[in-house]
Amino acid sequence: MDAPTCTIDGFGPLPVVRPDTLTALGELVREAGARGTALYPIGGQTMLDLGVPPQREGVAVDLCGLDRVIDFPARDMTVTVQAGITVAGLNEIIGRERLCLPLDIPLAAKATLGGSLAANASGSRRHGYGTARDYVIGINAINDAGEEFKAGGRVVKNVAGYDLCKLLVGSLGTLGIITQVTLKLRPLPEQQALVSVACQDSSLEALLDRLHASRTRPVTLDLLNRPAAQEMFAQANLPVSEAPWTVLIGFDGNAAAVEWQVQQLRDEMCEAGGEKLALGLSSPALRASSLAADWDLWPKAFLTLKANVLPSAVAGFCRNVTNLGQPCYLRAHAGNGIVIGHLTEALAKEQAAGWVHVWRRLASAARGHLIVRRCPSSWKDASLVWGPAPPAAWLMHAVKQQFDPRSLFNPGRFVDGL
Amino acid sequence: LSSPSDLVVYECDGFTIAKNKPDVVVFPTSTEEVVAIVKACGEMGVPFLPRGAGTSLAGGCLPVGGGVMIALTRMKRILEVNYRDRYAVVEPGVVNLWLTNHLKGQGYHYAPDPSSQGACTIGGNVATNSGGPHTLKYGVTVNHVLGLELVLPDGQFVRTGGPTEDNPGYDLTGVIVGSEGTFGVVTKVWVRITRNPEAYRTLLGVFETVDDATNTISDIIGAGIIPGALEMLDGLIMQAVEAAFHFGFPLDAGAVLIMEVDGLEAGLDADAEAITAIAKKNGAREVRRANSDAERLLLWKSRKQAFGAVGRLAPSFCTQDGVVPRSRLPEILRAIQAIGRRHALRIANVFHAGDGNIHPILLFDERDPEQVRRVLAASNEILDECIRLGGSVTGEHGIGVEKIDFMPKLFTPEDLAMMLRLRRAFNPDGLCSPAKMLPTAGACIEQSKAGRRAAL
Numbered sequence: 001m002d003a004p005t006c007t008i009d010g011f012g013p014l015p016v017v018r019p020d021t022l023t024a025l026g027e028l029v030r031e032a033g034a035r036g037t038a039l040y041p042i043g044g045q046t047m048l049d050l051g052v053p054p055q056r057e058g059v060a061v062d063l064c065g066l067d068r069v070i071d072f073p074a075r076d077m078t079v080t081v082q083a084g085i086t087v088a089g090l091n092e093i094i095g096r097e098r099l100c101l102p103l104d105i106p107l108a109a110k111a112t113l114g115g116s117l118a119a120n121a122s123g124s125r126r127h128g129y130g131t132a133r134d135y136v137i138g139i140n141a142i143n144d145a146g147e148e149f150k151a152g153g154r155v156v157k158n159v160a161g162y163d164l165c166k167l168l169v170g171s172l173g174t175l176g177i178i179t180q181v182t183l184k185l186r187p188l189p190e191q192q193a194l195v196s197v198a199c200q201d202s203s204l205e206a207l208l209d210r211l212h213a214s215r216t217r218p219v220t221l222d223l224l225n226r227p228a229a230q231e232m233f234a235q236a237n238l239p240v241s242e243a244p245w246t247v248l249i250g251f252d253g254n255a256a257a258v259e260w261q262v263q264q265l266r267d268e269m270c271e272a273g274g275e276k277l278a279l280g281l282s283s284p285a286l287r288a289s290s291l292a293a294d295w296d297l298w299p300k301a302f303l304t305l306k307a308n309v310l311p312s313a314v315a316g317f318c319r320n321v322t323n324l325g326q327p328c329y330l331r332a333h334a335g336n337g338i339v340i341g342h343l344t345e346a347l348a349k350e351q352a353a354g355w356v357h358v359w360r361r362l363a364s365a366a367r368g369h370l371i372v373r374r375c376p377s378s379w380k381d382a383s384l385v386w387g388p389a390p391p392a393a394w395l396m397h398a399v400k401q402q403f404d405p406r407s408l409f410n411p412g413r414f415v416d417g418l
Numbered sequence: 419l420s421s422p423s424d425l426v427v428y429e430c431d432g433f434t435i436a437k438n439k440p441d442v443v444v445f446p447t448s449t450e451e452v453v454a455i456v457k458a459c460g461e462m463g464v465p466f467l468p469r470g471a472g473t474s475l476a477g478g479c480l481p482v483g484g485g486v487m488i489a490l491t492r493m494k495r496i497l498e499v500n501y502r503d504r505y506a507v508v509e510p511g512v513v514n515l516w517l518t519n520h521l522k523g524q525g526y527h528y529a530p531d532p533s534s535q536g537a538c539t540i541g542g543n544v545a546t547n548s549g550g551p552h553t554l555k556y557g558v559t560v561n562h563v564l565g566l567e568l569v570l571p572d573g574q575f576v577r578t579g580g581p582t583e584d585n586p587g588y589d590l591t592g593v594i595v596g597s598e599g600t601f602g603v604v605t606k607v608w609v610r611i612t613r614n615p616e617a618y619r620t621l622l623g624v625f626e627t628v629d630d631a632t633n634t635i636s637d638i639i640g641a642g643i644i645p646g647a648l649e650m651l652d653g654l655i656m657q658a659v660e661a662a663f664h665f666g667f668p669l670d671a672g673a674v675l676i677m678e679v680d681g682l683e684a685g686l687d688a689d690a691e692a693i694t695a696i697a698k699k700n701g702a703r704e705v706r707r708a709n710s711d712a713e714r715l716l717l718w719k720s721r722k723q724a725f726g727a728v729g730r731l732a733p734s735f736c737t738q739d740g741v742v743p744r745s746r747l748p749e750i751l752r753a754i755q756a757i758g759r760r761h762a763l764r765i766a767n768v769f770h771a772g773d774g775n776i777h778p779i780l781l782f783d784e785r786d787p788e789q790v791r792r793v794l795a796a797s798n799e800i801l802d803e804c805i806r807l808g809g810s811v812t813g814e815h816g817i818g819v820e821k822i823d824f825m826p827k828l829f830t831p832e833d834l835a836m837m838l839r840l841r842r843a844f845n846p847d848g849l850c851s852p853a854k855m856l857p858t859a860g861a862c863i864e865q866s867k868a869g870r871r872a873a874l
Contacts, residue, residue, distance in 0.1 A: 076743040157773040157813040166592025187642030257685030312502040398843040415587040
């Protein structure tokens with residue numbers, strides 16, 4: 001039988017090692033450290049193309065063998081699990097106690113918790129519930145000497161020691177290999193609803209401003225351009241709107257609160273926009289489709305860009321990129337300023353780099369940044385993928401130097417070559 | 419300031435057991451001045467540490483190494499408020515409550531609200547990652563800090579994060595919050611501002627025993643309700659609070675719970691009814707409801723100023739800060755009672771029950787060294803018990819100098835070594851806030867007059 005291999009973002013094939021115990025993992029890291037072998041932690045392999053491809057030979061470390069539930073005191077609304085558990089597996093276990101982790105991680109059936117946290121995956125509900133940094137209260141990881149270290153703990157409120165949880169979440173595996181996580185959970189809401197509002201171009205800003213000031217408290221607030229709305233609605237077998245913009249507004253909570261909000265929003269929208277707004281209460285299918293969050297990893301995308309701008313600039317940013325003329329599929333978490341754009345048409349590298357440059361300029365004008373989530377691997381370098389080095393890049397390098405002086409962990413794949 | 423009589427004010431903070439005077443206190447008014455001060459300290463090899471309002475209860479602002487104290491109370495401007503994008507930019511010396519007051523009338527507030535919010539500064543809140551009674555639903559300081567400007571110990575300054583979310587790179591903001599001033603001096607803070615709840619239902623549950631109250635807490639959360647606040651007061655603290663504020667607390671009850679749900683008006687009654695039923699099921703003698711804003715505010719005033727009212731019970735008191743998993747609250751409270759009996763100390767309890775964050779208040783007379791010794795012994799036992807029950811030795815006050823000896827009990831040498839590595843990235847020479855947070859070689863605190871004196 002052939003030894004397993006894995007190609008990471010076009011680089012490889014790399015040998016895959018799958019340790020089933022922490023001891024084995026520690027030993028693996030120690031040996032790699034002695035030899036200077038690069039280690040590429042992998043989980044469900046759903047986001048291997050995030051960042052810059054590896055440039056050094058090394059070993060892919062598969063964490064899927066470390067997937068145990070360590071402790072689940074449901075009444076404390078926390079859970080401690082190993083990092084290799086799939087997100088769907090975790091959701092199933094905590095769902096039995098009517099609890100949830102409201103992060104909308106893409107491809108949950110495959111994605112591991114550790115990988116999702118390293119990539120800081122998030123989705124629509126971040127508007128109401130925040131992101132991974134708000135849920136990780138304890139973390140264990142393997143350091144460059146193969147030793148396990150931890151930070152935080154198992155209680156929801158804890159300020160003992162430096163909060164390395166924050167550092168490791170979103171670090172793309174460059175500071176250590178996450179092995180175990182304690183999460184704060186939330187109760188599953190009694191009821192959920194999703195409202196879609198179609199909108200003409202001229203009233204987009206007014207609509208988003210109105211929603212910002214609404215008496216309701218949405219937990220999701222997504223803006224879709226026409227191609228994205230048509231794609232999503234079609235997937236859900238729903239009639240497709242011809243309006244240039246669609247806003248999906250989600251609520252959850254107890255039944256009385258959800259029902260009141262849906263009615264209230266209907267009233268507010270009628271007051272605000274008159275006949276230009278088409279209002280529809282969604283079917284569960286649309287809810288499933290839009291919240292499934294798999295959208296960010298839409299396989300048809302040739303080029304995927306992610307911008308983070310001020311929420312007030314979302315409408316303008318989305319209009320500007322739509323007006324560039326290149327057909328694209330846009331979804332924005334309008335309340336958070338996060339915009340994901342997919343371009344499906346294959347482009348030449350120079351042309352694509354030109355688009356990225358223009359998008360990046362627009363994002364910067366909206367006080368944000370732009371990263372390239374997906375493009376052909378061969379095009380990638382840190383500046384194309386992550387954009388210019390952030391102002392604190394030198395300090396990030398100092399942290400990396402302390403945690404991983406020999407650059408064992410995912411070398412060169414993150415921001416500014418971290 | 420440099421005269422001995424001026425410096426004495428800065429020899430300690432809210433943790434008065436350990437004291438040491440700084441050599442000089444400076445009051446910069448701008449980032450540039452902080453840079454100049456820090457650079458001068460670096461050139462002369464003099465330690466320095468930042469200080470806000472000095473409300474730390476763990477010796478966070480204790481100048482253990484002497485040196486220069488950088489008091490940030492004159493950097494107190496609110497620089498920007500952006501309602502549409504829901505953030506504000508403040509200088510570190512802005513008092514927590516000023517920001518919320520500034521936002522009044524616009525439907526927004528700054529969510530972290532420690533009991534000392536009328537005095538403590540946002541810079542200090544950032545250093546300790548402060549909590550407060552509303553953290554159960556709204557989170558602690560780090561959940562509301564979007565970005566920081568930090569002057570590093572070598573005088574360079576960096577900006578981390580900012581008003582937008584998901585900025586590329588490591589979440590340095592997230593680790594600077596809660597670093598207790600050991601990474602540098604924060605000179606600007608981007609904070610999230612939060613919409614006000616539309617309405618509240620504030621309930622007061624009266625219980626015969628502490629166990630009944632703690633079981634109620636577990637059942638409320640178990641029913642999927644996340645109250646805005648869930649605070650417990652035991653019989654002893656009620657006496658003090660009642661004498662001070664005349665709220666009408668029942669003096670013969672074992673414990674009361676302040677249970678508040680907030681949010682939209684719609685659905686609140688359902689939650690309030692569910693909570694009432696749960697409390698009754700757990701043996702609540704009665705469940706009262708605050709019938710007006712005035713009643714609600716008096717109740718909260720009673721809670722937030724409970725520590726002040728404790729002065730009525732004893733000449734001195736020491737407030738501890740520990741955390742246990744919510745479901746272990748009955749066990750820790752029984753343990754606290756037993757420890758109090760063993761050391762012949764009265765211990766009052768008022769705390770953030772929903773988070774499992776306890777604040778036992780040990781009553782004593784600081785003039786009696788024997789009592790002081792017993793208070794310290796009892797405190798240590800309580801914290802050891804928190805660790806044994808799977809908790810932590812601090813939920814919101816910080817490690818400071820007070821709890822540095824507990825770090826090796828909570829963390830392995832490997833854990834502490836990684837934290838030290840992180841500190842070296844920010845503060846390689848250790849001039850900034852020396853001898854805080856991590857028990858490291860070379861950090862032997864000169865507890866010369868760690869005078870076992872007063873404890874507030």
